[in-house]
Amino acid sequence: MLLTDYIDSVYGTTRGNRARFLKDNPDILPQELSRWLKAGLKIRPETGEIYKPVSRRVRIPSAVAAGAGVFLSDDLRERVASLATAQNVTTDAMLNALVEREELCRKLSLQAGSDAAVPEQQIAGIVSRYFSALSERSETVAWHRVLEGLVRELTESGLLSFHTGNVAESRRLNIPRTAYYWYGGFVAKRVAMMLGCYDIYLWNEMRRPDSDVVFVGDARNVVACYFICQQMCRLLKAVRLNWRKQQGTWGSRAELDEAAHRYTQRLAEGIMDNGIFIGGDEQNSYRLYDYAEKHYAWAMR
Known part of the structure; x- marks a missing residue:
C-alpha cells in the first residue's frame, strides 16, 4: 500500500x-x-x-x-504477536486462527439462535461441577483456578458468547439483603462484567429482608452469570459462618457478625480480582444499559 x-x-x-x-x-x-x-x-x-x-x-x-x-493498532499488534510467540506460530497464522474461531463462534451462535433454547441444565451442571472443588476453607488462588477453568470450558463448549446478539435477561436471583450489602452486590456486578453482561439490583421494600438481581446480556451468558453468582454467594455464606464459628467470644454478637462480614467481603474482592474478561465494548455496554433503563426504569433511580 x-x-x-x-x-x-x-x-x-x-x-x-x-x-x-x-x-x-x-x-x-x-x-x-x-x-x-x-x-x-x-x-x-x-x-x-x-x-x-x-x-x-x-x-x-x-x-x-x-x-x-x-x-x-500498535497495542493490538503487540498482543497478537505475543500470542503468536507463545504458540510458536507466525503472526499471520495466529490472526487466521482467531478469525476462524470467531467465524465458528458466529456460526454456532446463529445455530443456537435458531434453536432458541439455552441449555440451562448443561450450564448449571458445569458450574456446579467446578464449584464442588471449593469449600469454606479454600484460598483465593483455588477460587481463581476454578473460575478460569470454568470460563475456559464454557467458552470452548460454545456456552459463552463474546458478542451480544439479542439482549436477554436471566431469572431473578434472590440474595439476602445483608449479604447483598456486604458482598453479594459486588460479586453480582463483577461476575456480570466478567461475562460481558449488566446486573440490575431490583430493590424491594425496606421491610423485606431479601434482594433480587437480574442479569441482562447474551442469552447464554446471563444464564452462566446466574448460576456462577448463585454458587459464589452460597459458598461465601459458608465461609462467613465458618469464620464466625472459629472466633469464639472475643466480642459482642454484633461485633463478631460485622467482623465476619468484613472478612467475607475482603475474600470476595480478592476472588473477583482475577483478570477474567471476555468482552463488552462501549457500544455493547450502552445497549445493555439502554435495555435496563427501558425495562427496569424503576430500579435504575
Missing part, C-alpha cells in the same frame, strides 16, 4: 492530514515525509513498516486504527 494512500485512508484527504500523521509520529521529520511521498514509498499496514529503501515504522494509535477500520 502506498504511504500516501495510507495517510489518506487513516487521516482523511482534507488539508492537514500530513500534519496529523506527523503529530502521531514525532520522530519523522516533515522533509523526510515529503521525500518518501515523492519517491512513492509503500507501507505494510499490518506492521506499520515503511519499506524500500528505508526501514522505518509508524505508530498506529488505537483511535486511528478503530476509525480506519482496517488497521491494527
